[in-house]
Amino acid sequence: MLAGEFGALNEDLLVLAWDGVGYGRDGTLWGGETLFGRPGAWSRVASLRAFRLPGGDQAVRQPWRSAQSIAWHAGFDWPDAPEIDPLLQHAWAQGLASPWTSAAGRLFDAAACLVGLGHESSYEGQGPSRLEALAVRGQPCVVPEIPLRTDTDGLARADWAELMDWMADSGIPAADRALGFHVALAELAGRLTAVLAIERGITRVGLTGGVFQNALLTQLAIAAIERAGATALVPEQVPVNDAGIAYGQVIELAADTGAGPAQPSR
Numbered sequence: 118m119l120a121g122e123f124g125a126l127n128e129d130l131l132v133l134a135w136d137g138v139g140y141g142r143d144g145t146l147w148g149g150e151t152l153f154g155r156p157g158a159w160s161r162v163a164s165l166r167a168f169r170l171p172g173g174d175q176a177v178r179q180p181w182r183s184a185q186s187i188a189w190h191a192g193f194d195w196p197d198a199p200e201i202d203p204l205l206q207h208a209w210a211q212g213l214a215s216p217w218t219s220a221a222g223r224l225f226d227a228a229a230c231l232v233g234l235g236h237e238s239s240y241e242g243q244g245p246s247r248l249e250a251l252a253v254r255g256q257p258c259v260v261p262e263i264p265l266r267t268d269t270d271g272l273a274r275a276d277w278a279e280l281m282d283w284m285a286d287s288g289i290p291a292a293d294r295a296l297g298f299h300v301a302l303a304e305l306a307g308r309l310t311a312v313l314a315i316e317r318g319i320t321r322v323g324l325t326g327g328v329f330q331n332a333l334l335t336q337l338a339i340a341a342i343e344r345a346g347a348t349a350l351v352p353e354q355v356p357v358n359d360a361g362i363a364y365g366q367v368i369e370l371a372a373d374t375g376a377g378p379a380q381p382s383r
Contacts, residue, residue, distance in 0.1 A: 118365030119323040120156050123350050126372065128321070129155055130350070131162075131314040133306055133338075135221035136326030136358070137177075137241060138170075146170065148220025148326070149275070151309050153317070157372030162313050163265070163273035165224060169215040171205055180226035180244050181236035186215075187227045188285065191278035195285050199236050221302075221328045224277060228298045231284040232291040242327070248295050249331050255296030258289070263305045265312065273313070275305055299334050307341030315346050323350040327358035 120126055132152045141147035142161075149165030168183075168190045176182040181199050186209060188195040209215045222245065229244030230236060234251065238244055261279040268274055280301050284294050310322050322342050329335050329351065339349040355361040 118355050118361045118368060119325045119350060119352055121364065121368040122352050122355050123321075123323075125321065125350075126156055126368070129153065129317070129319055130321055130323050131310065131317075131319050131347075132159075132323035132325060133309065133329075134326045135324075135328035137222035138218050138220045141219075146216055146218035146220060148218065148222055149224065150219065151273075151313060153313065153319075155372070156368050161272065163275065163309055165219045165221060166266075166274050166276045166278070167217045167219040168223075169209050169212065170218045170223060171209045171215045173214055173216055176223060176226070177241050178238055179236065180223075180230050180238055183223045184227040184230035187224075187277070187281050191282055193282040193285060195231065196287065197231075197233060221326070224281075225328065225331075227281065228284050228295075231281065232294050233287075234291075242330075245328075245331065248298070249333050251292050252295035252299050252333055255290070255292035255294070257300070258293050258297055260297035260301045263301050265308060273309075275309075299331075299337055302334060303337030303341045306338040307345045310342045310345040310347050320347050321350055322347045325352060325357050325361075329357045 119132060120130060134150045134152055136148045138146040138148050145167060150161055151163035152159045153162045154160050168186050170176050171182045171186055184195060185198055185201060189209060225245035225248060229248040234244055234247045261283050263275045263277055263280055265273045266276055284298060314322050324335060324338060335351060342349040355364050
């Protein structure tokens with residue numbers, strides 16, 4: 118999709134694809150991925166640290182499930198957690214109805230819960246949109262960095278554990294935590310650019326997926342990518358969310374068949 122809009126069908130790009138959950142090639146639910154390559158020849162080079170999603174799809178309307186899972190994974194206390202049936206933690210520990218996900222959208226859901234923006238949602242993206250609105254009232258502060266750790270398979274994993282522990286600290290104003298969360302993810306985009314793009318000679322980095330409908334995150338990420346020495350590409354003609362999937366499929370099919378580029382109408 119992004120490569121088609123920017124005429125990069127025969128050019129290697131680094132693309133941050135941050136969205137809600139989608140079925141990944143390894144059987145887990147993706148959504149916080151960094152891809153390298155070009156249409157028809159993409160490779161996954163980085164991802165957010167995966168966590169279990171207790172209840173699967175229920176976590177969309179009950180984002181407290183994502184927040185609680187992250188607290189369990191990272192080993193920190195979440196004082197404002199709702200009362201939870203002990204059987205849920207047992208199921209989570211055993212992997213029962215608790216698929217693995219690396220989705221940035223679910224991480225945003227958890228962050229919104231941890232700062233007190235509600236345990237339930239009426240629609241997907243409700244918590245993240247409230248988190249963005251809260252963040253614009255926040256003051257800059259020292260925020261834990263999201264480190265990159267290399268898996269045994271060579272994939273770079275962005276570990277959110279320390280950041281999410283910090284997000285649960287009620288001693289820090291909620292608006293400051295909301296802003297800090299956006300800043301930390303934007304700085305991660307900058308480090309991914311430095312480590313995975315600049316070192317490969319790539320100077321254009323794409324941002325796509327529904328998470329980048331968040332204007333604050335997008336602005337901060339663009340600035341971080343530019344500081345790293347690259348140009349950020351953000352779709353303008355084709356939606357960054359699921360509405361752009363069909364166009365992206367056409368671009369990939371054209372690359373596989375050797376057909377000419379399909380340009381979006383202006």
